[in-house]
Amino acid sequence: MIDKEQLHNMVEGGENDRVEFKECSDSIPSSAYETVASFSNTNGGTILLGIDDAGEIMGINEDDELKLKSDFVTALNSPDCIEPPVYVQPQTIDTDQGKVIAVTIPNSSQVHKHAGKVYLRDVESDTDITNNQQRLSDLYQKKRTAFTETKIYPELTFEDLDSSLFDKARKLIRANQSDHPWIVLDDKELLEASILYKKDFTTGQEGLTLAAALIFGKDQTIQSLLPAYKVEAMVRRENLDRWDDRITLRTNLIDTYQQLKEFVYKHLSQKFHMEGDQRIDLRDVIFREVIGNAVVHREYTSALSTNLIIGRNEVTITNPNKALFHGPIDPSSFNPHPKNPNIRKFFTSFGWTDEIGSGIRNTTKWLPRYVPNAKPLFIEDDVFKTIIPLEVAHLGTYVNKWITLLDLPEELSQHIEEGLEEVLLPSDLIGASWNEVLLYLVPSWHKKGTKLERLDWPDKQFYKEEDIKEVPSWTTNGTKLLHKKVMYLIQILTLTSTPISLDDMMSAIGYKNRATFRGNYLDPLENVEFVTKTIPDKPQSPDQKYVITEKGKLFLGGHNLVSE
Structure with a gap:
C-alpha cells in the first residue's frame, strides 16, 4: 500500500x-x-x-x-x-x-x-x-x-490438477475480498482470468502453464514437471550438523506457503506491537512477507531447493533466483522487479502478498519491533538470500577500542558510536570478545576488498589469524596491523557512519592533501558504492556531506556481499 x-x-x-x-x-x-x-x-x-x-x-x-x-x-x-x-x-x-x-x-x-x-x-x-x-x-x-512460469504445457490437462484446490483458493480469496471477480468463475474461467491458461499468439500454442501446475497441480504432476523441485525447512539450534526439526515439501504452492508458516510459528515466539489502536502480530507480518517472497519469487526451473533454516541467532532463507544484479539490496532505494507476476497475483488475491516490493519494505519496517535494532539483509544473486536476525550484535559495542585501533579523535566518540550502532555484525559474533571481532573483520575486509578492483586494495596486508597475532599490539594499534591505505579506507567508512563533511573527515584523519585524499580513498569508496554524497544532485554544495551506504555497512561489519 x-x-x-x-x-x-x-x-x-x-x-x-x-x-x-x-x-x-x-x-x-x-x-x-x-x-x-x-x-x-x-x-x-x-x-x-x-x-x-x-x-x-x-x-x-x-x-x-x-x-x-x-x-x-x-x-x-x-x-x-x-x-x-x-x-x-x-x-x-x-x-x-x-x-x-x-x-x-x-x-x-x-x-x-x-x-x-x-x-x-x-x-x-x-x-x-x-x-x-x-x-x-x-x-x-x-x-x-x-517469466518461466508462463511456459505452456500442451499435454497438461485438468485431470492433472487437484480440483479441491480450486475450492480452497476461492475460500481464501473470499475471506480476503468478498467481491473479488474471480470468486464467481468456474475452474477454467478462473485459470483464464488469471492467465494460468493462455494462448501464445506467436506460436499458436494454447494450454495450461507451469504456474497453473504449481498452484493447482497434484503432487505427482508437479514432480513430473519439476523432478528436482523441493522446499526444505529446518531448525538448527542444538544439532548444527543436521537438524532438530525438519520438513520437506514437494507440493502445490498454497499448501507450501501454509505449511512453512506453521513451521515458523511452531519454532519462533509470538510478539505483539500496538500501532495506534491496532494490535499487530509482528511474527505474522514479518514472516508472511518473508515466506510469501520465497514462494512467489523463486525461479522454479532451477534444480536447487528453497531452504529455510531457523538457527540460534537468525533465520536464513535461500531461494533459486533469476538475478537482475548481484549484491545487497538497499530497502530505501531499490527498484522492485517481478519474478513470477501471475503467481504473485494469486497470492495477492489471498491477502498473502501486497504490491511488488512490499515484502522487503514491510520486513524492514517491522523487524526492529520484533528484534530491537535488527535489520534484515537481502542479497540478490543467482541464489537470493534473506537473513532475519533474531539477536543483534553491532560495532557500537566496541566503540572505545575501535577509536583506539584507528587512532581517531576521542572527541568524535559520540559521533562514531551513533554510526557504529547501525553497523551490524554477523550472528556468529554475538557475544564475541574484541579479539574475536578483530580476528574476524580484518581477514574479511581483505578477502572482499581484493575482489573490488576499483578499490585497489593492497595485497600486502595481514589477513591470516596466525600472522595477525604476531603483530605487536595488534588489538590496539591499527597502524601496525593495517596497511596504510586500508587504514584510511576503514577510517573513512567509520567516520561516514554518520554524515560528515570532507573537511571534518580529513581533519579527523590528519590528512592534508584534498586532491590525493579524494583520488586515492574517497572516490574509490564512492565508485564501489560504499560511500555516497548526502546531496548527490549538487556535488559542489557547501552543505555537502558524505555517508556510508548499506553496502558499505555490510563490508565494514564483515558480511558477505554476495549470496553463497
Missing part, C-alpha cells in the same frame, strides 16, 4: 517511467488505459488519479470515489478495453488538497493491448508500437524469456 509519504515522494519526483499523473474528477480519462497497457508491457508502475500533468494535486470528486474505482476495475477486466485483462486494487489516499486514487500496475508476463494497440513506456510517455515490428517482436521475446 502507498502511504502519504510515498505519495509525496512520487509527486515530488514527477512523472517518469514508473509514475503517471492523471487529472480525474468524476470519470476515468481514456488515456489512463494506454498507461495501464504500457506499464504492464514494460516494468510496471503507478497511476495517480487526481493529479494534473504539472504535479499539482487537484483531487477527485469525493462523491464519485467508489464509482471511479469500480469503473476502473471493470474496464481492466473487459477485453474491449484491456486484452488480456489486468487485475488491480485501487487505493484512496487522503491529502490536504483532496483525495487521490493510486493504482499499482504490475509488470505482466503477457503482452497487453488497449483497444487493439500495444504500448510501451518510454520515459514518461506511452508509445504505440503496434506497427513497429522490431519492437513488437522484441517485446514478445522478452516476455517469453523473462
Whole structure:
C-alpha cells in the first residue's frame, strides 16, 4: 500500500517511467488505459488519479470515489478495453488538497493491448508500437524469456490438477475480498482470468502453464514437471550438523506457503506491537512477507531447493533466483522487479502478498519491533538470500577500542558510536570478545576488498589469524596491523557512519592533501558504492556531506556481499 509519504515522494519526483499523473474528477480519462497497457508491457508502475500533468494535486470528486474505482476495475477486466485483462486494487489516499486514487500496475508476463494497440513506456510517455515490428517482436521475446512460469504445457490437462484446490483458493480469496471477480468463475474461467491458461499468439500454442501446475497441480504432476523441485525447512539450534526439526515439501504452492508458516510459528515466539489502536502480530507480518517472497519469487526451473533454516541467532532463507544484479539490496532505494507476476497475483488475491516490493519494505519496517535494532539483509544473486536476525550484535559495542585501533579523535566518540550502532555484525559474533571481532573483520575486509578492483586494495596486508597475532599490539594499534591505505579506507567508512563533511573527515584523519585524499580513498569508496554524497544532485554544495551506504555497512561489519 502507498502511504502519504510515498505519495509525496512520487509527486515530488514527477512523472517518469514508473509514475503517471492523471487529472480525474468524476470519470476515468481514456488515456489512463494506454498507461495501464504500457506499464504492464514494460516494468510496471503507478497511476495517480487526481493529479494534473504539472504535479499539482487537484483531487477527485469525493462523491464519485467508489464509482471511479469500480469503473476502473471493470474496464481492466473487459477485453474491449484491456486484452488480456489486468487485475488491480485501487487505493484512496487522503491529502490536504483532496483525495487521490493510486493504482499499482504490475509488470505482466503477457503482452497487453488497449483497444487493439500495444504500448510501451518510454520515459514518461506511452508509445504505440503496434506497427513497429522490431519492437513488437522484441517485446514478445522478452516476455517469453523473462517469466518461466508462463511456459505452456500442451499435454497438461485438468485431470492433472487437484480440483479441491480450486475450492480452497476461492475460500481464501473470499475471506480476503468478498467481491473479488474471480470468486464467481468456474475452474477454467478462473485459470483464464488469471492467465494460468493462455494462448501464445506467436506460436499458436494454447494450454495450461507451469504456474497453473504449481498452484493447482497434484503432487505427482508437479514432480513430473519439476523432478528436482523441493522446499526444505529446518531448525538448527542444538544439532548444527543436521537438524532438530525438519520438513520437506514437494507440493502445490498454497499448501507450501501454509505449511512453512506453521513451521515458523511452531519454532519462533509470538510478539505483539500496538500501532495506534491496532494490535499487530509482528511474527505474522514479518514472516508472511518473508515466506510469501520465497514462494512467489523463486525461479522454479532451477534444480536447487528453497531452504529455510531457523538457527540460534537468525533465520536464513535461500531461494533459486533469476538475478537482475548481484549484491545487497538497499530497502530505501531499490527498484522492485517481478519474478513470477501471475503467481504473485494469486497470492495477492489471498491477502498473502501486497504490491511488488512490499515484502522487503514491510520486513524492514517491522523487524526492529520484533528484534530491537535488527535489520534484515537481502542479497540478490543467482541464489537470493534473506537473513532475519533474531539477536543483534553491532560495532557500537566496541566503540572505545575501535577509536583506539584507528587512532581517531576521542572527541568524535559520540559521533562514531551513533554510526557504529547501525553497523551490524554477523550472528556468529554475538557475544564475541574484541579479539574475536578483530580476528574476524580484518581477514574479511581483505578477502572482499581484493575482489573490488576499483578499490585497489593492497595485497600486502595481514589477513591470516596466525600472522595477525604476531603483530605487536595488534588489538590496539591499527597502524601496525593495517596497511596504510586500508587504514584510511576503514577510517573513512567509520567516520561516514554518520554524515560528515570532507573537511571534518580529513581533519579527523590528519590528512592534508584534498586532491590525493579524494583520488586515492574517497572516490574509490564512492565508485564501489560504499560511500555516497548526502546531496548527490549538487556535488559542489557547501552543505555537502558524505555517508556510508548499506553496502558499505555490510563490508565494514564483515558480511558477505554476495549470496553463497
